Amino acid sequence: MKKVLLLALLFLQLSAYEVGETLSNEMVTQLGLSEHSKLYVVDFFASWCGSCQKELPLIATLDHKVDHSEVEIIGIDVDKDPAKGLAFQKELQQEHHLTFRIINDAESQIIGTFNPIGMPTLYVIKDQKVIKIITGATDHIDEKILIVVKEQK
Amino acid sequence: MVQLFLSLALLLTLSGCVQEVKPWEKETLSKETMEPSGGNALARKFEEHIYFSKEASKGGGGVAGGGCGCN
Amino acid sequence: MQLRLSLPAMALIMAANTQAEDYVTFQYLQYQENDNRVSVSAPSVMINKDFGTDFTLNASFVADAVSGASPTYYAADTVSSASATTVDSASGASAYSRGKNIAADRVKYGNVSFFEQRAAGSVMLTSRFANRDELIVSGDFSSEHDFESISGAAEYMHWLTPAKNQSLSLGVSFQSNEIVARCVDEVNCDASSGASQEKQATAVNAQISFMQNINRTSYIKAALFYIADDGYLTDPYLNVVRNNNGVTADVVGEKRPEKRRGYGGTVRYANALTDDLTLQVGYRYYQDDWEVRSHTADTDLFYDLTHSWRFNLGLRGYTQSAASFYNGTSNYFTDELYATSDYRMSDFHAVTYKADVRYAFTKAFSVNLGGNYYDQSTGLKAVSLLTGFRYNF
Numbered sequence: 001m002k003k004v005l006l007l008a009l010l011f012l013q014l015s016a017y018e019v020g021e022t023l024s025n026e027m028v029t030q031l032g033l034s035e036h037s038k039l040y041v042v043d044f045f046a047s048w049c050g051s052c053q054k055e056l057p058l059i060a061t062l063d064h065k066v067d068h069s070e071v072e073i074i075g076i077d078v079d080k081d082p083a084k085g086l087a088f089q090k091e092l093q094q095e096h097h098l099t100f101r102i103i104n105d106a107e108s109q110i111i112g113t114f115n116p117i118g119m120p121t122l123y124v125i126k127d128q129k130v131i132k133i134i135t136g137a138t139d140h141i142d143e144k145i146l147i148v149v150k151e152q153k
Numbered sequence: 154m155v156q157l158f159l160s161l162a163l164l165l166t167l168s169g170c171v172q173e174v175k176p177w178e179k180e181t182l183s184k185e186t187m188e189p190s191g192g193n194a195l196a197r198k199f200e201e202h203i204y205f206s207k208e209a210s211k212g213g214g215g216v217a218g219g220g221c222g223c224n
Numbered sequence: 225m226q227l228r229l230s231l232p233a234m235a236l237i238m239a240a241n242t243q244a245e246d247y248v249t250f251q252y253l254q255y256q257e258n259d260n261r262v263s264v265s266a267p268s269v270m271i272n273k274d275f276g277t278d279f280t281l282n283a284s285f286v287a288d289a290v291s292g293a294s295p296t297y298y299a300a301d302t303v304s305s306a307s308a309t310t311v312d313s314a315s316g317a318s319a320y321s322r323g324k325n326i327a328a329d330r331v332k333y334g335n336v337s338f339f340e341q342r343a344a345g346s347v348m349l350t351s352r353f354a355n356r357d358e359l360i361v362s363g364d365f366s367s368e369h370d371f372e373s374i375s376g377a378a379e380y381m382h383w384l385t386p387a388k389n390q391s392l393s394l395g396v397s398f399q400s401n402e403i404v405a406r407c408v409d410e411v412n413c414d415a416s417s418g419a420s421q422e423k424q425a426t427a428v429n430a431q432i433s434f435m436q437n438i439n440r441t442s443y444i445k446a447a448l449f450y451i452a453d454d455g456y457l458t459d460p461y462l463n464v465v466r467n468n469n470g471v472t473a474d475v476v477g478e479k480r481p482e483k484r485r486g487y488g489g490t491v492r493y494a495n496a497l498t499d500d501l502t503l504q505v506g507y508r509y510y511q512d513d514w515e516v517r518s519h520t521a522d523t524d525l526f527y528d529l530t531h532s533w534r535f536n537l538g539l540r541g542y543t544q545s546a547a548s549f550y551n552g553t554s555n556y557f558t559d560e561l562y563a564t565s566d567y568r569m570s571d572f573h574a575v576t577y578k579a580d581v582r583y584a585f586t587k588a589f590s591v592n593l594g595g596n597y598y599d600q601s602t603g604l605k606a607v608s609l610l611t612g613f614r615y616n617f
Contacts, residue, residue, distance in 0.1 A: 048179075048180040050183070108175075108178075111177050112175075115175075116176060116177075117176065119177055119179070121176070
C-alpha cells in the first residue's frame with residue numbers, strides 16, 4: 001500500500017535523467033559535454049541552499065586535484081535572481097578559489113530537464129550518459145567523486 | 154499511520170490545493186522568516202517560557218524542523 | 225520556583241531549522257510586571273554548529289535572576305497593616321504566613337516577596353540519514369535553590385516523499401522534577417526550617433506532527449500532542465483560605481491533584497506574500513482533566529525592508545477556562561480535597577502585542593531589539609524587552 005502511494009506521488013513528477021540514460025544532443029551542446037571519453041561532473045546549486053554552500057568549496061578543491069584533460073567540472077547556478085547568483089559566484093571564486101565553468105539557469109530550463117529529487121545534485125556524465133547521481137549534502141563528496149573518476153579510467 | 158498521511162498527501166496533491174514544489178524552487182520556503190521562530194530561536198524560547206509560567210496550558214509549542222526540505 | 229521557568233522538554237526542540245548554519249547568538253531579556261510583581265533579568269546564549277553535513281549541535285544556556293512578589297492569600301500578623309509579608313526565598317516565602325483557626329480579619333490577599341536565581345541549559349543533536357530523515361535528541365536541565373529539573377527528548381522526522389514536500393514527525397520527552405516544598409505538614413510549620421520535604425514530579429510529552437509544502441511560498445504544519453504530569457503538581461508557595469466562617473479561618477497551602485492529563489492540537493500556516501513580506505498564523509487548542517480548556521491564536525508579520533532591516537509585528541490572543549478546583553474568593557473552600565486560588569488557574573483571557581527590529585551590518589553580524597506587551601484579564605500586565613546580537617561563523 002505504502003509503495004503504491006509512493007509510486008503514485010512519484011509519477012506526478014516529470015520524468016528525469018536517471019543513471020544509464022543518454023542526454024539529448026541539445027543538452028550536450030548547451031552544456032558543452034561533447035568530448036568523448038572525458039568525464040563531466042555537472043553540479044546544480046543555488047545561493048540560498050545551505051548544503052550547496054558546504055559542498056561547493058569541496059568541489060573547488062576537487063577541481064584543482066583532477067587532470068582537466070580527463071575531467072571537467074561544470075556548475076549550474078539555478079538562482080532565479082541572476083544578481084544573487086552572480087554575487088554568490090563571486091564570493092566562491094574569491095574565498096574558495098573556485099575556477100570551474102558556471103552556467104546560469106535562472107529559468108530552470110536545464111535543471112527542469114534533469115529533474116533531480118534534491119538540492120544540491122551532482123551528475124557524473126561520460127559519453128553523453130549519466131553514470132552516477134549524488135543527491136543532497138554529502139560528507140567528503142570530493143573523495144567520493146575521485147573514486148568514481150578512478151573507476152572510469 | 155504513515156499510509157494515512159501518504160494518502161492525505163496524495164489527495165492534497167491531486168486535489169490541486171497543493172502544488173508539487175521542486176527542490177530548486179525552495180528558496181522562499183528556506184527563508185528564516187518562514188520558520189516558526191522567525192530566525193530567533195532564543196527569543197522564541199523566552200516567549201514560550203513566559204506563557205508557560207503565566208498560563209495554565211502547555212504543549213504544542215515546539216516541534217523540530219521547518220517547512221522545507223532543503224538540507 | 226514562583227515563575228517556574230521549566231518548560232516541557234518538547235518545547236525546546238525547535239532550533240533545528242530549515243537551513244543549518246553555524247552561529248552564536250546572545251540575547252538579553254528584561255521582563256517587568258505591573259504592581260512591582262515579578263521582574264526578571266536574563267542573559268542567554270545559544271550556539272549552533274554543523275559537523276559535516278549530517279550532524280548539527282545546538283547548545284544554549286540561560287541564567288536568570290527573578291525578583292518581586294507573587295499574589296496569594298496569607299495570614300497577616302495581628303498588628304500588621306495591609307502590606308505584604310516580606311520574607312526571603314531561602315527561608316521559604318509563604319511559610320510564615322499560614323495559620324489555622326486564625327481571626328478571619330487576618331486573612332489578606334497580597335504579594336509575597338521572593339528572589340530566585342536560575343540556571344538552565346539545553347543541548348540538542350540533530351543527525352541526518354542518507355534519505356535526509358532526521359533524528360533529534362536533546363537533554364535539558366534547570367536549577368533553582370528549591371527546584372531541579374532534568375529532561376530528555378527524542379524526535380524522528382521522516383520525509384514522506386523523495387521530493388521532501390511532506391514530512392511526519394514523532395517526538396517524545398520525559399522530564400523529572402524535584403521540588404523542595406516547605407510547610408507540607410501544616411501543623412508543624414516551623415518558620416525557620418520550614419519543615420521542608422523533597423517532592424517529585426514527572427512529565428511525559430508525546431507529539432506527532434505533519435508538514436506539507438503547499439506551493440513554493442507556503443506550507444502548513446499540524447500537530448497533536450499529549451502530556452501526562454504525575455507527582456507533586458502543587459505550588460508550595462501558594463495558599464488558599466478554608467473554613468472561613470467570618471470569625472475564624474484557616475490559611476493553608478493550596479493542593480492540586482497528583483495527576484494531570486492534557487492533550488491538544490496545533491496548526492501553523494506560513495506564507496511569503498511577496499519577496500519581502502511573510503505572514504505566519506498559528507492556532508493551538510488545549511484541554512486537560514483539570515477542566516482547563518484553552519484557545520491560543522497568533523499571527524506574525526515579517527517585513528524585509530532591505531537586506532539589512534527586518535521588522536516583525538506580532539499579535540497573540542489567549543483564552544482559558546478555570547481548573548475545576550479553582551476559586552478566587554476567601555470564603556469558599558471548606559474540606560474539598562483540591563483547592564487553589566492561583567490566578568493562573570482561573571478563567572481569563574490575554575493579549576500580547578509584539579514588535580521587533582533586526583539590523584544586519586554584514587551577512588555575518590546582526591543586532592536585534594524588540595518588545596512585548598502582555599495584558600491578562602486578571603489584571604496582570606507585563607512588558608518584556610529583548611536585545612541581542614547574532615554572529616554567523
